[in-house]
Amino acid sequence: EEEKKTAEKLKRTCENWDAPLIITTSVQFFQSIYHYKGSALRKLHNLRDSVIVFDEIHLIPTELLRPCLKAVGYITKYLNSEPLFLSATMPDYSKLFDKFLPDVNYNKLVTDRTNFKYFKKCEYKDMGRTTLETIAENASRCKNALIVVNTKKTAAELYSLVQGEKYHLSANMTPAHRSRVIEVVRNKLENGEHITVVSTSLVEAGVDLDFNTVFRQLSGLDSILQAGGRCNREGKDDKGYVYVFDIDETYRKGSDLAMRINKTKGLLEKYQDITSYDCIKEYYDGIFDFNQSRIAENSIAKYNEQSNSFDRQGLMSPYSIPFRSYAMQFEYISADTISLVIDDPNDQTCHKLVETLRNGDMSVRRALQKYSVSVYMNVFKDLYSQGVLKDHGTGIFILENQSYYNNETGLDTQAAMQDYFI
Template sequence: MSEDSKQISSKEYIAHINEYSGQVQSVKEHSENTAKLCREFSVPELADFMYALGLQHDIGKYQRSFQKRIRGANVRVEHSGCGALAAEEQYPVPMSLMMAYCIAGHHSGIPDGGFANDTADVVTLAGRLKRTFEDFGIYKDDLELPEVNAKEWVSFLVRDFERRPEMLVDKFAFLTRYAFSCLVDADSMDTADFCKAKELPKRLRADFEECLDKVIRKFDSFVCETKLQKARSLLQEQAFARARKDGEIYLMNMPTGSGKTLASVKVALERAVAGKKKRIIYVIPYNSIIEQTAEVFGNLFGDDMEILRHQSTFSYEDTENISEDYRESAKTAMENWDAPFIITTAVQFFESVYSNKRGKLRKMHNMADSILIFDEAHLMPQDYLQPCLQAIAFLTRYLHSEAVFLTATMPDYRRLIQTYALPDANIIDLIEDRSQFKQFQKCRYTYLGEIDSISLLTHAHNSPSKLMIVNKKATARKLYQECSGLKFHLSTYMTSLDRTRVLGDIRTELRRLEEDYPNLENVPEERRITIVSTSLIEAGVDLDVHTVYRETAGLDSILQAGGRCNREGKRAMADVFIFDLADEAKRGPEDEKRSIARKLLDGYPDIADNKCIEEYYDRLYFMNEEQIQKNTLCREGSRLESIPFKSYAEKFEIIDSRTFSLVVPQDEYSRNLVEALRYTKAGNIRKLQKYCCTIQRWELEDLIRQYAVEDFGTGIYCLTNTDYYDRELGITFEAKDYFL
């Protein structure tokens, strides 16, 4: 021990100073508090390990130079590597390796493992552990590191993968991110509690039993007289009965119109109450669906459930009609998901699990001991299907959560999970008897073949209300411009604000049409409604039109489009027409999903038949193993000491990074936010989300060349010439013409 270290008694080693009160927290106190919280957050199998991890994380603060820095000296000190070195000294491999990843990265993020020949200037774990640190050995006089049963720890690590070493890398990485999550949240919470200027917000609350009672009363209130209503009730009762079995993953395959959303939340509440689970996390594929889901649950549960919404397009700062206490509690809960009921997106969920960063991973440990509902589960991205399924399988097996997959077009998830994620996963089909599905077949699907846009519009002309869905935004715009009469356009070229407005207008006109023409007969031409949209309208948008036209796409997309047709079953049968646009058919390579669907259109008289859906997913997934597994983590690094945590996290993107959000100021509030961005170079993108549209990189570059877009050096791109935006069409890419 150096003479410098001896000059400070252990009680004087400072971790934090409260800038408001001047009070001092010692390294020992902070380390022990963090260790206790780590253990409290942990699943029982890792509790002792987590305590040891928390106790060691700030050992580097025992360096003399750090103590000078915290007392005001202008010196730069790295402290996180010291705890990693201490772990290597105190605990056996691979336990010490997991600790080292977590402790070395607890500020900057879990690093790549690197290689034995990495030098000290390389930012991998291997490189950082070769750096020279001041003597920090005084920690041994201050902290008593506990023993951790290495045999039990290793047994938990290798469980299920004794004969599959390649998968062991994935499990080790998963548990490392989980341990990191416990550590950084414990560290953040103790630091915030000590350094606070005022009382921290209270935790959001919920009464699961009272909410379950409300859901039961809701189901009891439903009328059950028609064949459709009776079929819906039979399916729901089948799901509820089978959900009483103990499982890890539950598959709820129910047709559109069968009440899946409400049924899923009843199952979730029953499982949460029975298993004393901490929270329910409702995962939705798109931001656009969250609004109506949150509204449904909010209206149903009222004050018995304080719901946390975590999505990129929503800001609690701008939300009206909520109390200040609720606002502050929700904003805090968004950091670590310490809330009883969370509604979020698949992007938020999976990119958090596979992140390496403190801010995102902090919430991962609160996915444990939870009920996880995946709405529209078939929309999990194919390129990342293996890691997504594996994350769910590991959360349910090792962190004691339960998952519910919810969709009307269910892939063979049992086989997929057992093939690509966890061989003996305990999976329960909530719907085994599908005989009632035929009652929900309210549409016939007809393939028109190749057709030009004029012929398509002529074919659709007499329909009182029709929804025409195409694959490209430019196609939607062109088709909309060729339409006549009462028409609406939807695409992500439009801002979220305008899409919401247009959807509201569509619902109003559809309602008026039914009121004025109850049988939808003899509707005059000027009252016939045409909606032209991209696929954004397919999932979760509650519309009911007379006829649907869908450009060929994946079978799941076609059937989702059909779910907008005759949705309430008011007619015995309605029509969904599938087509190839003549101009589009000659452009570019064939999309795989589209190609498979087109072959099935020729082979099946009814593409909504379960056998057709099964064959579609078999062709898509089980004949394409390389595509499914190309982004598996263990392919990136096959040794525990070389796992590329940082590199893999940066690569893991569910949403295509080649697209950009463009802010379009549309009112005084948004214009003020953009002006503040221009002059302060700082802004809150979440406040601007509803004013954003989505464009490709080359489209953004084209607008920049035309001096229509600037980012003011912030990376937040804003449309500065609003002549390039039309409220019905969205971004136009060329200015309006003016005639003098």
């Protein structure tokens, strides 16, 4: 009984941010601020007089920059908190601060970059247009290599071409599966073994791996530099090499990735050192300028409607502020996906949780997140029509046919391997 009380207390503390130190995600942070339910909003007062550290701040979705930066501005101004932005590829938000937060003070903490050269552990080389076969062959000659590509489809195709000891990482694998692979890879690298890892961009943030050579498919400059953070990370070699390559791959015209790739192409031609402050600044300035209308339009004012309602003083209110409507529109992560639970028969913990769910016990829902894979709705519909998904009345779908999940590459259906981005 005491344990249950303690567990419930800790759960409430986590949900209410009622502790001296809270570790959470940017998704949870901003979606808590832009919410309309008391259960989410009741934690916000605990932000008062806090130091709030935002790691990988460059990952804020471009179209959400205005509401996210304004939220940080209000917390700074009215709750007396001090936010700190961190990133290895730091955008210059000065123009956006001045435009959307004119009455909020900010400072650039790093102004002297003369010593940055001592942190350069790798050199970037542009390979130009090539083929996956060539990349696989070049990687096999390296002491060890990480190959990062833009899509799950390309990762699966390239993985099939790589010879020798190899490992695969993508969002088609459950978080538990990826963690096991990362641990094996880390041990192999520490022992100096010759391996090749093929991954999507998920390896670029929060994954502490150190490769002698990295191959990065042409993408946004920030992604390329983040991939470079996995090259000679510990400085064990005199110099590591990051090879940027392009393949014959088409992207939706006008898409964010297509725009970032085109911008990066120009920078690779213009700058000898793409890690320089000027290069990174020009990259982000170009993105912000290209998306300036999208950034400016995303405001709660956009959803305001004329109203004939009256306030508490009996005066007619000209506008009603649609908190609920805006909160439902504020999607930090696209909601057009659904999670599928993968029953891993080789993992007894997972198997027991799935059996508990099959019996209708929903208390294991959160624990099953690390044994789940998110898929787009058309992939879900395809799998459902094949009869390989069952929810047993719980509303949580379980992949019943284990032949659809590969022990190396994860979810393995033709529909699931469409050209989707992480």
